[in-house]
Amino acid sequence: MRTFAAVIMLLVFRITAAPVQSPRLLLIPLETSIKKGATVAFDVFVYNGNVKAAKIPPIELFSAVYSLRDTAANTSRVENSAKIASHPPQPHTLPSKGVEHRTIQMEIPARPGELVEVYIEIGRESVLRSNSVLLDCPIEQPVSQSASSPKAAITP
Numbered sequence: 001m002r003t004f005a006a007v008i009m010l011l012v013f014r015i016t017a018a019p020v021q022s023p024r025l026l027l028i029p030l031e032t033s034i035k036k037g038a039t040v041a042f043d044v045f046v047y048n049g050n051v052k053a054a055k056i057p058p059i060e061l062f063s064a065v066y067s068l069r070d071t072a073a074n075t076s077r078v079e080n081s082a083k084i085a086s087h088p089p090q091p092h093t094l095p096s097k098g099v100e101h102r103t104i105q106m107e108i109p110a111r112p113g114e115l116v117e118v119y120i121e122i123g124r125e126s127v128l129r130s131n132s133v134l135l136d137c138p139i140e141q142p143v144s145q146s147a148s149s150p151k152a153a154i155t156p
Contacts, residue, residue: 023048023056023094027120027130030103034116034135037109044102044120046128048094057123058089059102066108067117072139081106091123110137 026045034040044062048054069076094100110116116135121127 021049022126023050023054023128025120025122025128025130027118027133029118029133029135032133032135034108034110034137036112036137036140037107038137039105039107040118040135041103041105042118042120042133044104044130046094046100046122048096048098051096053093053095053098055091056094056100057091057126057128059100059104059122061088062104062120062122064106064118064120068108068110069115069117070111070113071115072113079109108135110135112137112139 024045024047026047028043028045030041030043044059046056046059048056063080065078065080067076067078104120106118108116108118114137116137117132118135119132120130
């Protein structure tokens with residue numbers, strides 16, 4: 001009986017002492033290769049791995065930060081953009097073990113030959129930051145003309 005009580009006490013202590021984590025923000029590009037000055041689509045997920053529900057900011061209002069690196073010239077530049085609304089949605093509650101999904105789009109001013117590192121942030125008071133993703137804007141190769149079949153020549 002004492003062992004049973006000790007196990008119960010240990011479980012109760014473990015549950016109450018479980019670390020509280022903030023919800024996770026995950027950014028997934030729909031494509032990893034982009035075109036010059038393209039609009040890029042991403043899947044965005046917010047996951048609440050906590051035992052209790054958590055208040056999260058609206059995904060619809062995000063700020064994006066992207067770093068563009070020219071691989072040929074060995075230069076880089078950092079830019080950002082934000083989606084702003086005059087009547088922003090209010091933070092809401094995400095249940096325990098809950099997942100919320102949205103697809104967002106953003107214009108990225110990449111040039112051919114640049115690698116782009118992107119992450120987003122949502123929220124004002126408590127900011128959630130996503131993982132970083134790497135996108136490639138390949139150098140446009142000129143379209144090569146296909147080799148045509150040799151033409152038959154008639155000699156007299």
